[in-house]
Amino acid sequence: MVQVAVNGKAQSIRRSVRKEGQVFTVGLGSDVKTGEPVTVSYTYRVxxxxxxxxxxxxxxxxxxxxxxxxxxxxxxxxxxxxxxxxxxxxxxxxxxxxxxxxxxxxxxxxxxxxxxxxxxxxxxxxxxxxxxxxxxxx
Structure with missing residues (x-):
């Protein structure tokens, strides 16, 4: 995972490695209100x-x-x-x-x-x- 944005704002990515694979965690940011639709975009390399x-x-x-x-x-x-x-x-x-x-x-x-x-x-x-x-x- 190279980049993640929520509603066009870049977010920090936390990566954890497990036996089964990797998990990437990203927060939505403080501007997002509960129940509000969001746009999530991401870039990854493979x-x-x-x-x-x-x-x-x-x-x-x-x-x-x-x-x-x-x-x-x-x-x-x-x-x-x-x-x-x-x-x-x-x-x-x-x-x-x-x-x-x-x-x-x-x-x-x-x-x-x-x-x-x-x-x-x-x-x-x-x-x-x-x-x-x-x-x-x-």
Whole structure:
């Protein structure tokens, strides 16, 4: 967990490690009143297996105004694909800057409510894998 904000205000993060995994705790801040809706945004880094080629983000509860953005510059990715399985009445909005862009990224956003058990998967192909395929075809 790199950053957490509540209603746009950065909050401190407390991390504790247990045998089963990690727990991150964040307070809502003193400005939040009981029963008042809040917006929570967070950024985290994750290491994925190099041969895994997929990153899954699952929504376990109803989520309003979902947004996921993945930057993949300087890591050897040739092409990034996004698979959404968001449970919602409309299609999400996609924004993509290709690997050839100075700051390659892909974003999936959905304005409004999504249902639980939905999510997004990012799937990619590495540059060196494309070179291997090209070499085999010769």
């Amino acid at each position: 290491l994925v297996q190099q041969h895994g080629h997929v990153l899954h983000l699952d929504l376990a509860q109803p989520t309003k105004d979902f947004r996921a953005e993945l930057w993949y510059g300087d890591c050897g990715i040739r092409y990034m694909n996004v698979l959404d399985y968001l449970s919602a009445p409309r299609q999400p909005r996609y924004t993509q800057h290709p690997a050839s862009d100075p700051s390659p990224s892909v974003e999936v956003a959905y304005e409004g409510w999504t249902f639980p058990k939905g999510g997004v998967a990012f799937v990619w192909v590495l540059e060196r894998e494309m070179q291997t395929v090209t070499s085999r075809q010769k």
